[in-house]
Amino acid sequence: MSGQEKQVPGLLGGFGAIIRRDLLLAWKRPGDVLNPLFFFAMVASLFPLAVGPSPEQLMLNGPGVVWVAALLATLLSLNSLFLSDFEDGSLDQIILSPQPLPLLGLGKAAAHWLLSGLPLVLVSPLIAMTYRMPGDIIGVMMLSLALGTISLSLLGAIGAALTVGLNRGNALLSLLILPLAMPILIFGARTVSLAAAGDPVAAGIYFLAAYCMLALTLAPFATAAALKISNE
């Protein structure tokens, strides 16, 4: 025996470790990050193809389309949140590790946002421009998307934890998350539309931020409970 004991990482260490791990795994499989982004762009392009490219319609529908596309792309990427961990057995390790499970759940959600929500926010201006969204509105749009996708990652983690390992998990996950995501969608898209009309957006942003805070404080505990239940 060497006599040197390995230190168990503390709270911050555990949190950082789980994020680093997911980022590293995503680095090795860029498709996981890129596919939802391509999906986002493609969904956004479906509307003008179907409805017609008249500029007035584009400008009218722009905020809503960007938001719906972002929501769908996020649902797509949520499917695999715990899937690979479940398949190779590391999910059990995560559940058994000494750090509090809610903290690790928060870490998974944070990593998910960094890999899906944040790229969406960064790519959204490109989509917005094709919808002829004026430049000053794009800032509001990005802020609302950022707050919204954070909430989605947090709430989505609960759904992903509840459905991990189930047969038709994907469709079920969407069914579970969508009711919770609807208020985010409503306020997010409305806020951007209000901005386009020149109306004040503070109320909408505050709502999104409040929802985000609520999710931030409560969702990790629900995720942890769901993980333990799903993995018995």
Added chain:
Amino acid sequence: MWRFFHKLASPPHFYGLAARMIPWFYAAGLALVIYGTVAGLFYAPVDEEMNDGFRIIYVHVPAAYISMSAYMVMAIAAGIGLIWRMKLAHAVAAGAAPLGAWFTFLALLTGSIWGRPMWGTWWEWGDPRLTSELLMLFLYFGYMALRAAIDDTAKADKASAVLAMVGAVNIPIIHFSVEWWTSLHQGPTILKEGGPGIHPDMLYPLLGMILGFTFLFGALLLARVRTEVLQRERRSRWVRNLIMPAGEAA
């Protein structure tokens, strides 16, 4: 007093007690609903705006009220089952879900029928109360879908309990939505400051209907939970004795 609750939590005791309660609940519910319907349809005075059309309130409001109460029953029962591990509580949650979904559907349907002449539209996507009630219907569906997707009953109980509790956040939003946001929907008429703002002859049938629906929901819930309990406890001795009393030839 605690012994009463302790006994209540025992499935065979509940099974027998519920059987005795159900007929009374049906009777009370039916009586109140008949009173409310007759009084509301034929004896309540006419509304200024909508003449006789407002009478839809006598089914719409009770249905909406039960739809939300049912969700609370489901979420609280699920929480009790999850935290205190009471099997019976999980059975209650499972039984409440389809009933709640039906009442939500009724609330949305009657509301839509009422909305057509009153607001000129079958549906209004921008309205917060309509949207959050629809959302609640989706929450019910999600709950039932999750239950159906998990084969192991105990696991299904716990997973759906987490879901029910997360969704419970929606309920205050529905109730307060008409106060927080401008809406086509009118504000609260009964539970508001200064007492009910509605004529007594219109109010009493409405209260009767709400109470009647509550009793009916109670009866239906007890009936469904009885069936759930029977199914879940099928391997136990008390169920065997119930179905095939000792001494009966096979």
Added chain:
Amino acid sequence: MEIFMMGKYSAHVWSSFGITAVVLIVCVIQARVRHQNVLSDLKTRIKAMESE
């Protein structure tokens, strides 16, 4: 007869009440039928087990 006409809203009022009544009756019947089904199903199973 006029009292049944509900002003000009008879279609709305009666369809609402009607659908509500139908749904409630269906719920009651369904609860009963399910219970009987479970009872008879269990009876068959226990009989099968006891005769083994």
